[in-house]
Amino acid sequence: MTSELSRPQTVRAAALAAVPAALADLGTLVRIPSIAFPGFDPAEVARSAAAVKELAEGLGIFDRVEIRDAAIDDTERGMPAVLATRAPRNGRPTILLYAHHDVQPVGDETLWDSPPFEPTVRDGRIYGRGAADDKAGVMAHIGALRALTEALGPDFDLGVALFIEGEEEAGSRSFAPFLRENADALRADVIVVADSGNWDATTPAVTVSLRGNARFTLTVRTLEHASHSGMFGGAVPDAMMATIKLLSTLWDADGAPAVAGLAQRDADTPPYSEETLRDEAGLPDEVAPVGTGTILSRIWNKPSITVTGIDAPSVANASNTLSPEVSVVISARVAPGQSAREAYEALEAHLRAHAPFGAELTFSAVDCGDGFLVDTSGWAVTDARAALADGYGVDPVDIGVGGSIPFIADLVDEFPAAQILVTGVEDPHARAHSPNESLHIETFRNALVSEALLLERLDARTL
Template sequence: MTSENSRPQAVRDAAETGIPSALADLGTLVRIPSIAFPGFDPAEVRRSAETVAGLARDLGIFETVDVRQAAIPGTDELGMPAVIATRAARNGRPTILLYAHHDVQPVGDEALWESPPFEPTLRDGRLYGRGAADDKAGIMVHLGALRALKEALGDDFDLGVALFFEGEEEAGSRSFAQFLSDNADALNADVIVVADSGNWDAKTPALTVSLRGNTRFTMRVRTLEHASHSGMFGGAVPDAMMATVTLLATLWDQDGAVAVEGLTERDAPTPEYGEDKLRDEAGLPEGVSPVGRGTILSRLWNKPSITVTGIDAPSVANASNTLSPEISVVVSARIAPGQRAADAYAAIEAHMRAHAPFGARLEFTDQDYGDPFLVDTSGWAVADVRDAFSEAYGVDPVDMGVGGSIPFIADLVREFPGAQILVTGVEDPHGKAHSPNESLHLETFRNALVAEALLLEKLDARTR
């Protein structure tokens, strides 16, 4: 039996020894094109879920391992398959819920990939492939850490463990809230680890303590009953593209800062982060200026942003001398911590209607909402995970905000109000999640897996 004093070292050794196996299993998962968006084969998402469930069963520590689906509220559809596993706590120990997602983003333009997106490829200390970082690596950090705990302590450890590996996070988590409600008893936990964020850099771990919220919607702009000849009527008749461009330009001021009344900002200090670092991590070339005001991290973490992410309009190939009668755009807004997503959307819609030029008719559809999140950093689990980070990485972790959103965390808070939520991750700033050539930094993966294994050991030694 492992002594109390040697337990952490035994767990660490087991975690490090298990890295090659975890990476091999990660490669298996990356080969499955588990894209949950409409128009892609849902059978691949099912195959991914079954493969992940098989890895969980192979651990031999869970009382139940299932692939389940929940209804999408307001529809007759079921959400994508998710993996759920449970193991009850014993002898007064806490229960930890480990979350990640096994679905991935679409590939985009495959010609931009340097290696096939669903063929895991090693180059220069990184593993390339869609989902290699976001978020199949999160799944393997969880499973690899559990493997290490079992190897070091045996399968009769006392920590309660639940797994929830979602299958539609990239596609909007449409059944997430219903899934939580359906499985609340099984997923109830004292600590929740969401392994779907990033780190300060490739060598410095981070605990994500704030996340911007988001709202996304489609807006249709209409100015004409039908298309008209641009030579015959241009100059007197406003076409929909003209109205759309004019309207969208009112969303930002001359500095590129959001100019919508009613969107709030959060006043909070940020670490040092210079323009050179922004250019390196974001791919911003010299000569193109950053936008917004204030410190760079305040713009990314604590202020709103608005992005036009899609447009339906005549393509360049189909361009003709025609006044377009209508144009549709997709608008995605990030919301500062402290503001409800629904309130932010209402402010943006009111702005659009107030600034619609030439009497253009506006229609708003497909609204999605995700509230921001702020972590309570006073809990014992936060102290434990910071210690685990320091021990695994050899440097102290950074508390950081994230400009992106994880909308379902608000659902976790609502369903499990007493749980301490830890938002961690395996990504580094050069991982290019959602982009061509997504990759995982292998040393970061190793450290993240070791850190989580050490966290599990700490929780197994803790009386609830």
């Protein structure tokens, strides 16, 4: 004697069955080098958008599926995004599912153990650029919608908007205009941003805080032209000396930011050992961590300052010359709750006050994005936690994330009534943005099942 499966059980079974096809489609997407940065072929981003559009159309559930872009300014348009919509019925909510199909550049390809755009399976992981960040997020959405459609049929009542952006890694420069131009299509009761991580490979997480980011280029000039280091060294300050002295003032003896005006958030963090930090970050035993306080407070709730690039003579081109000018890129992560613009102004004031030898400072390419604190009191968070627990078989953890997703502030501004959930398919060893980026297959399976179960819960909810 057999018993009829409940709706959630039927959806779970369909989701598990959908995983192999979702992984195969993920491999197809990973093979497309959809890098949206200047200097890379925009045709590949367009090809990626077309592939995502085909996947969305193949679901057979949307009233409309389109590739759209928006203007950045009077002369430039953003990269193509995929927008698909279906209206809700019978008083059901609408959910907006966000991910992005563009990826980071490869970097030094010799550091990859397998070709970055050839998905390769090793030890339960799929390696490739974008395999985790964020084409896995795209396929978690597609796979979950496939499962829901297979289990309930295409005439379910839940409203769905699918928004797959094409320039997140390049700064989402047309994101806010895109939201304004497509506000009616994107408006939703719940927004799921699938671009974060999990506590570990087997424990899901709901991201409840994100740091902001203040990024800029600093140029330090001390000379009108280059001069011979033997003829004038010892009397004339070169730009490299001035830059090194200036940058050293940004941190205290513990390696924590020493800039007045940078705030920190006072919030508890769960236990997290130095051993775990070393394992997940690749920190050797002989290198000490920086900062003070609990390790997760340093990553989630306090600011950090990183020099991410420098323009100066290379080692190969070094000569006995006093450099007249040096440029560096400074990327500061801003504590949740502080305005990124306020943090940038504190950094600029600090650098100007500490400029050595009267060095001339120029600030350019300033890019500020605010952090985010999730309101965890809404019903959507409750439903998401329950779906994650059912999908992973483990209760989820509320986490902060040291990284930044500045466009979430744009979502809040445009859709203030929406409940925003930040989730993801990455585990701490995904190495997003780095060589040998990878997706843990079991984590992806659990994430897809969890999202399908969330969709089922929302389809059963009447507003």
